Amino acid sequence: MTIINELVVNYLHFLTVERGLSANTVTSYRNDLDQFVKYLKKQNFDKFSEVTRQDITAYLQEETARKKANSSIVRSVTSLRRFFSYLIHEKKITTDPMNLIDTPKQEKHLPEVLSRHEVEQLLETPNVGEPLGLRDRAILELMYATGLRVSEVINLKLADLHLPVGLLKTIGKGQKERIVPIGDTAAYWIDEYLEHGRVKLLKEKRSDFLFLNFHGNQLTRQGIWKNLKIQVQKAGITKNITPHTLRHSFATHILENGADLRIVQELLGHADISTTQIYTHLSKRRLSEIYDKTHPRA
Structure with a gap:
């Protein structure tokens, strides 16, 4: 298991055991982080400490180019923000690349309701x-x-x-x-x-x-x-x-x-x-x- 994968596994364990988040919520975080890890490996990254704000921006631009839904992009940014905050807290990285990343505005759709x-x-x-x-x-x-x-x-x-x-x-x-x-x-x-x-x-x-x-x-x-x-x-x-x-x-x-x-x-x-x-x-x-x-x- 690579260092990148190990840190993601540790984080998901933290969400389950320490934070007590539901299985569905943890699965959402896992899916978002798996996508990000695939991107990092494609770009030949070995450590999260190497990731910069420009790298995050490039990743989000690629996700947008793939016609990913706005709500999915918003959730992905939230997942990455919380993950990198965890890495800072655990002293795995010294600089948070999410600091200057803005969360896209959520498109507001009123849910369907039955009469x-x-x-x-x-x-x-x-x-x-x-x-x-x-x-x-x-x-x-x-x-x-x-x-x-x-x-x-x-x-x-x-x-x-x-x-x-x-x-x-x-x-x-x-x-x-x-x-x-x-x-x-x-x-x-x-x-x-x-x-x-x-x-x-x-x-x-x-x-x-x-x-x-x-x-x-x-x-x-x-x-x-x-x-x-x-x-x-x-x-x-x-x-x-x-x-x-x-x-x-x-x-x-x-x-x-x-x-x-x-x-x-x-x-x-x-x-x-x-x-x-x-x-x-x-x-x-x-x-x-x-x-x-x-x-x-x-």
Whole structure:
């Protein structure tokens, strides 16, 4: 293993063990740094201490020339900034080449949101006469009722549910625990799934996880994506929908109904309220659309 590779491995270990970052976040850092290391090897670099600001600029220009998305470039700069800061702290380098590198401005795109009618269409799609259909209905109802991230949904355990009081416990980003209200409808479908669906999926196995696949094992992120894609198609929805769309729709709809922004921040598990504020833009956009359609002089 080269010195360059060894330092990257050590840094990723530091992110996992010392910082406690999620596996998905660490994977993002790994991908960004792997790309950068490939570039350095192509340029015959042996040490990170040899890298200058001009080298970083040349790398970013090459990435831009490859038509890499603006969001990917922004993330790459952030990854490199934090990595070189780590190397400075560990006294592996004496000069930080990222010091005079500006982070490109993030292009702001408002996320896709389902209308309330589209949500109803989607929720009605699974065949609740089958165990897998019951599971999918429970997942969709839960995601729309709580705004949970897909990673939080697949890691839910039976012990996290407190259906009699309409609450659940989840572990979000940064291993932060929060309590989230479920709502009567979602609680009903989870109860139906537990009684008539999960027991059949479990078969002879044992599992602490709430949502299971056909083989009785923990459902994966990919499984939820794949199933959602099928349900969206069946519902006749033409928007580009991902599991995160239900989270966006949850936040937008409760804001439209008068929820306080701080409450939405707490429900979504956002560390910074500026992350939550995008939903006020979505809510205003929705109000504008309604106005344009309904006012006679719009």
